[in-house]
Amino acid sequence: MKNYCAIIAITLSTAMPALAAENHGGDVVYTKAVKTVLFSHKLHVEEKKLSCDLCHARNFVMQSLKAQENDDFTMKSMMNGKYCGACHNGIMAFASNTRCGDCHTGVKRGGA
Amino acid sequence: MKPTKHDLSMKNNEGTENVPMAERRHFLKMGLAITGIFAGGTIFSALSVIDKVFASTDEFTDKYPYKPHYGMMLFQNRCIDCERCIAACGETNHVPQEGYRTRILMREMPDAVGLKREFIPVLCNHCNVPQCTRVCPTKATYKNPENGIVMMNTSKCIGCLTCQLGCPYNARYFNEEKHAVDKCNFCFDTRLSLGEKLTACAAACPTGCRVFGDLSDKTSDLYKAVHQLERPIWVLRPEAGTRPNVFYSKDVTAVTFK
Numbered sequence: 001m002k003n004y005c006a007i008i009a010i011t012l013s014t015a016m017p018a019l020a021a022e023n024h025g026g027d028v029v030y031t032k033a034v035k036t037v038l039f040s041h042k043l044h045v046e047e048k049k050l051s052c053d054l055c056h057a058r059n060f061v062m063q064s065l066k067a068q069e070n071d072d073f074t075m076k077s078m079m080n081g082k083y084c085g086a087c088h089n090g091i092m093a094f095a096s097n098t099r100c101g102d103c104h105t106g107v108k109r110g111g112a
Numbered sequence: 113m114k115p116t117k118h119d120l121s122m123k124n125n126e127g128t129e130n131v132p133m134a135e136r137r138h139f140l141k142m143g144l145a146i147t148g149i150f151a152g153g154t155i156f157s158a159l160s161v162i163d164k165v166f167a168s169t170d171e172f173t174d175k176y177p178y179k180p181h182y183g184m185m186l187f188q189n190r191c192i193d194c195e196r197c198i199a200a201c202g203e204t205n206h207v208p209q210e211g212y213r214t215r216i217l218m219r220e221m222p223d224a225v226g227l228k229r230e231f232i233p234v235l236c237n238h239c240n241v242p243q244c245t246r247v248c249p250t251k252a253t254y255k256n257p258e259n260g261i262v263m264m265n266t267s268k269c270i271g272c273l274t275c276q277l278g279c280p281y282n283a284r285y286f287n288e289e290k291h292a293v294d295k296c297n298f299c300f301d302t303r304l305s306l307g308e309k310l311t312a313c314a315a316a317c318p319t320g321c322r323v324f325g326d327l328s329d330k331t332s333d334l335y336k337a338v339h340q341l342e343r344p345i346w347v348l349r350p351e352a353g354t355r356p357n358v359f360y361s362k363d364v365t366a367v368t369f370k
Contacts (some may be wrong), residue, residue: 034194034318076369094226097367100319101229106193108218 025064026051033070038105039084059086125149161357178260180326182238182298183313183357184336185345190321190367191216191231200316204302211285213296214313233321235313236283236296237348237356238262244284253293260357261300266292280352298324319367327357337361 022042031037037062044050060067067073067083078085078096083104088096126149139146193216201213214235221228227359242262245253252268253259253275269292276284276293298304299311308315314324325334338345338359345361 034192034196036194074369079369097369099227100189100192100367101227101231104192104194105229106216106218106231107195108193108216 028064030065030068030073033074034104036105036107036109037103039103054087059083145355164177176328177274178256178258179242179328180259181328181357182259182261182304183325183327183334183338183359184235184298184311184322184362185334185359186233187321187323187363188230188232189227189362190319191233192319193218193231194318196316196318197313197322200312201296201299204299204312207294208287208289211287211294213283213285213294232311232360233313234281234283234348235358236262236279237281237354237358238296238298239354239356241354243280243352243354247273247274248279253295259300261298262295263297263300264293264295266290266294269293280349280354281356 005088024045026041028039028041029036030039044055056062073083075096077083078088081089084095087093089097094102119157120164128146128149131146131149132191172340195216198212198216205213207213214223214233217232217234219230219232221286226235238261240260242253242255245255245262248254249272250268250270252265252270254263254265256263270287271293273286273293273339276282276286282294284293286292299308299313303310303312311322311324314322321333323337325332327335327338329335337343345359
């Protein structure tokens with residue numbers, strides 16, 4: 001029995017990185033400071049192949065929607081390189097003061 | 113061989129009356145207006161109209177007939193469909209759930225390079241040649257002679273909805289409570305007449321998409337936004353010929369945040 005548990009533990013630990021990539025956070029729809037801002041884990045992790053630690057926990061904690069509780073979760077902060085703006089600076093990805101409608105998906109679409 | 117020089121001032125202007133519409137449009141697309149024809153119709157004299165508002169005739173841009181002449185500019189690329197404007201409008205003007213005074217249209221282009229989705233806020237264009245007031249049988253809707261706002265006199269409205277058919281912008285809805293057609297009036301009764309400078313939607317907009325102001329005041333933000341050579345501006349459905357006072361544009365440079 002003890003051996004059996006150890007085997008499970010080993011398989012789990014080796015499978016973890018793969019699991020983490022697949023069990024990403026899905027779609028995160030922010031509601032503050034404005035409604036319906038979409039962050040798609042599918043786009044960032046699966047399609048763009050970005051690693052978790054690129055954003056977690058440097059710019060975002062692991063808990064989803066935690067960032068929007070901060071008062072400085074604003075477009076101005078992002079322009080100053082915080083939150084999404086760490087990458088969306090015009091060099092790594094499109095700057096956060098352009099292409100508004102790509103992330104601000106609108107109330108009509110329900111954020112999806 | 114040197115090209116022939118034509119000194120147009122020495123030639124007889126044959127008048128632009130007979131220039132076909134297609135030809136005028138062709139020139140307008142290049143940002144030119146035909147000012148004269150010379151030499152049996154072979155030479156067109158043209159003038160740049162890029163600094164003019166395309167929707168309005170020349171004499172109209174030079175002189176705004178109302179004081180104040182209210183208008184709005186919408187920076188289309190700034191709209192994020194947060195719908196704070198719709199909420200603020202509904203609260204201020206008691207717009208029922210099924211009605212609207214302003215709406216936000218959406219356009220998605222998945223194959224576009226860069227931005228793939230944009231929002232277009234629409235409202236009453238407060239036209240200078242409004243079709244709705246023209247077709248109203250009871251004169252319940254009228255253009256205010258002082259400020260040019262297209263207003264409703266709900267007590268005169270018989271609910272025939274002819275104005276809805278006349279409006280090229282679908283800016284009118286029937287309000288069951290008032291039993292009359294209701295529409296945007298730039299918050300005249302609820303804000304402007306009470307001393308506020310902005311409409312509810314413009315005040316609520318977090319991105320600076322909506323610029324409201326007085327076109328007859330050269331120092332106003334709206335006047336400065338509309339009259340720029342570097343910035344192309346347009347109106348919705350110019351072919352309706354209603355000469356709207358609601359203009360659209362996009363920021364040429366990236367958006368700045370306060």
